[in-house]
Amino acid sequence: MTKRVRKAVLPVAGLGTRIQPAAKVTPKNLLNVFDRPILAHVVAEGRAAGIEHFIFIVGRGQGAIEDYFDHAVELESGLAAKGRTEILKDVHSDLMNPGQMSFVRQMAPLGLGHAVWCARDLIGDEPFAVMLPDMLMDAAPGALAQAIAAHEAVGGNIVVVEPAPAGEAHKYGIVDLGETAPGFDGRLKAMTGMVEKPAPGTEPSNLFISGRYVLQPGVMEELGSHTRGAGGEIQLTDAMLRLMAREPFHALDYVGTTYDCGDTMGLLRANVAFALKDPACGPAARAALEVLLAV
Numbered sequence: 001m002t003k004r005v006r007k008a009v010l011p012v013a014g015l016g017t018r019i020q021p022a023a024k025v026t027p028k029n030l031l032n033v034f035d036r037p038i039l040a041h042v043v044a045e046g047r048a049a050g051i052e053h054f055i056f057i058v059g060r061g062q063g064a065i066e067d068y069f070d071h072a073v074e075l076e077s078g079l080a081a082k083g084r085t086e087i088l089k090d091v092h093s094d095l096m097n098p099g100q101m102s103f104v105r106q107m108a109p110l111g112l113g114h115a116v117w118c119a120r121d122l123i124g125d126e127p128f129a130v131m132l133p134d135m136l137m138d139a140a141p142g143a144l145a146q147a148i149a150a151h152e153a154v155g156g157n158i159v160v161v162e163p164a165p166a167g168e169a170h171k172y173g174i175v176d177l178g179e180t181a182p183g184f185d186g187r188l189k190a191m192t193g194m195v196e197k198p199a200p201g202t203e204p205s206n207l208f209i210s211g212r213y214v215l216q217p218g219v220m221e222e223l224g225s226h227t228r229g230a231g232g233e234i235q236l237t238d239a240m241l242r243l244m245a246r247e248p249f250h251a252l253d254y255v256g257t258t259y260d261c262g263d264t265m266g267l268l269r270a271n272v273a274f275a276l277k278d279p280a281c282g283p284a285a286r287a288a289l290e291v292l293l294a295v
């Protein structure tokens, strides 16, 4: 039987180079998608998948993330005094329970692998999830829930993947695949390799690692070697490849739509898509967009 996945690591320390100056004073993952910060959508996806503890890997100047998931006493008492119960309920829905979130300072921007390694003492000896919060993954059930279902079926390590846009595979981690696992509509396949930021034309497939993982704690030992990879950074993909020598990995081509919110156009697309699918505001959003598009 597989151990339950209870903890998620969310690396949020990146400076948001592709989305400046929007993320100059607001941490990039607190930028808005329709009705709440990107990070609130991602945490909701984690909770729906059964995550009980969120470990944020943060950098300097990101205290607003802690504040977002804690009480805002003046706001809440003001809303209560005015009888704005619907808004208050919505504000409360994003609160963490006491003890449910931890913050670890990465101290130095040495790469995604280094960020995940910073959580090693909090992870201990359990399988855990990694959620890349730039990647907003719109799916039902959520992308992490799909990955955890795959983990419950085949154990080991699960990496969520999806087809890369034409000509863009070299920007990502790319997987190499073997046999198809039973179930999951043929979307779950054993992995035989992976490479971070392959040179154009050398990609082993067109499936890229898109932002959700279920990993065994052994990956922390591999990350501990601090081996540098693509871009001179400590890469999670390289540590996973080394772990693959002794543990199984499967790639799940998940069902859903990914928005890269670390990029201005991705953030715009996510905002429009989330507004359109909102049951209350969707029709008004569509009407407003039609007016704009008619010009």
Ligand code: G1P
Residues within 6 Å of the ligand: 112, 132, 135, 171, 172, 173, 174, 196, 208, 209, 210, 211, 235, 236, 237
């Ligand atoms: C990271 C990972 C890469 C993955 C990508 C998804 O790269 O290293 O494997 O495909 O996220 O966004 P980064 O975007 O940090 O360069």
